[in-house]
Amino acid sequence: MVFFWDNYSPTVFTDNGEGTSFRSDVGEGVDYYFMYGGNADGVIARMRELTGQAPMFPLWTYGYWQSKERYKSQDELVDVVKQYRKLGVPLDGIIQDWQYWGSNYLWNAMDFLNPEFPNPQKMVSDVHKMNVHMIISIWSSFGPHTKQYKELDKIGALMDFKTWPESGSEKWPVRRDYPSGVRVYDPYNPAARDIYWKYLEQMYKLGLDGWWMDSSEPDHLDPKQSDFDNKTWLGSFRKVRNAFPLMTVGGVSTHQRAVDSGKRVFILTRSAFAGQQRYGANTWSGDVTSSWNALKNQVSAGLNFSLTGIPYWNADIGGFFLSRFKRKLEDPEYRELYVRWLQFGAFTPMMRSHGADAPREIYQFGEKGSRYYDAIEKYINLRYHLLPYIYSAAWDVTAGQSSMMRALVMDFPKDKKALDINDEYMFGKSLLVSPVTNAMYVKPDVNEKEKIQVEDFSTIRSKETYLPAGADWYDFWTAEKFSGGNKVSRQTPLDIIPLYVKAGAVMPVGASVQYAQEKKWDSLEIRVYPGADGKFVLYEDENDNYNYERGVYSTITFTWDDAKKTLSISDRNGSFPGMLTERKFNVVMVTSQANKEITYTGKKVVVKF
Incomplete structure (x- = not known):
């Protein structure tokens, strides 16, 4: 209750x-x-x-995302995408952070006024030609020289408390003697939401694929009690301020859907309020610091957030601030932390690398064949192999009101030992994830006086994981079977995160791809984990647009009967344009690696082992 x-x-x-x-x-x-x-x-x-219910995100949003604070030119951004394609590392999204608009007096102008972005249409087109999507940072405040500021000011839809950025100068430390004049708008006012979209729509026409709505609960610097008496459309800011993210995110979502039903709304945002799931928003946990404790806390943060009923959450892979690591990416402890954070990020609703102080692209961590690079590449590829499982889990969120990140209490409420575990969770209903949240492969350099850490891979470390009672479990990597209700220890070299699959699971695995829609799912591996009866529903649609709301999609139900050792593949239910009419399923029994390849044409098939 x-x-x-x-x-x-x-x-x-x-x-x-x-x-x-x-x-x-x-x-x-x-x-x-x-x-x-x-x-x-x-x-x-x-x-x-x-x-409100949670709509479907496009398939491409579940691929890998690269970002940083910030790409300072369109050439830099496009070159990052080129590098990923050259290296053959999958990528589906790239994000342009703030100040593409120029000075702080032009804050959030929603226009490429920075001379380093001379041809934004070409930038977006160049990214799209490489089969990558692009979203861009927008805020809830405006500089005094912007068109939005002037139009909002005329209707009394700007608040006057201090917000970020305070200074008109971009230099650090802040020069308060040159105030920026930036003011937060009133999203409670329907006319203000109309003005906001009026200018944002010009950006949308460039072909941008979504929005990073930063500061969707606005920065309130040096607050005075009188600040909260700012008048909004719905009364004093004091009375309604908790709903600010709901109103500003909802304004963008509602307007975009009104002008284009062929492209699903995708919003990445910093804050949330009850009901925000209905607006196609994925909330990230903000500018967290880079530390092992922060990584551990992100696991429980994501689970607690999901338990509020808002299913889509993510975090800056690697943490935002690197202030703890003086040598930045040269620090072996940070490189280990980044890999472990990325492993965790592979099992969250959005896999997104982002941060300040140092770039985070895969090639910043070495080259192919090196320890850190290979570990990062392994989990980006694993994310793509699991897309059929992840996209089907997303459909369960939309159609079955499920959650993607699942605290153990959700699936094992009778197991008292599982009720308060906060460092492992279910990702979907079959896969248990146990992130590594402490350093294992660094030690102090005895020759240094500054307590510098050095790599130490001489001993393979392990992590202990509790496997909930009421089910048997398989090690994802080895298929070794374990009984539930026990703790198991698993060796965790740098490239291994403990993953366990629930007995009875039927898990689809896709092909290697460079982006989410590169290949149709015409040759899926279907892994069967025996030991209990189980079911999985494979969901497919057009990967974007809202036709699924009118029933334009298909489902195929896989049912495992453990006693009979049979996998029943149902008649396909439903259809959509471009749907596969014939495909291969390579059904694999993980305990023996026995496999049976079948041709599926939409009619029921029974596979016997």
């Missing part, structure tokens, strides 16, 4: 031995709901029934 306190106003929550309470000193009224769902999935389903 869940209690939902439906109040946009700041609220004080208290939970102690005397009881649990909610209090809002500024809210004029409160709606609240008790929702019973029988289990965690049921509660989340009730929450989405109340606040």
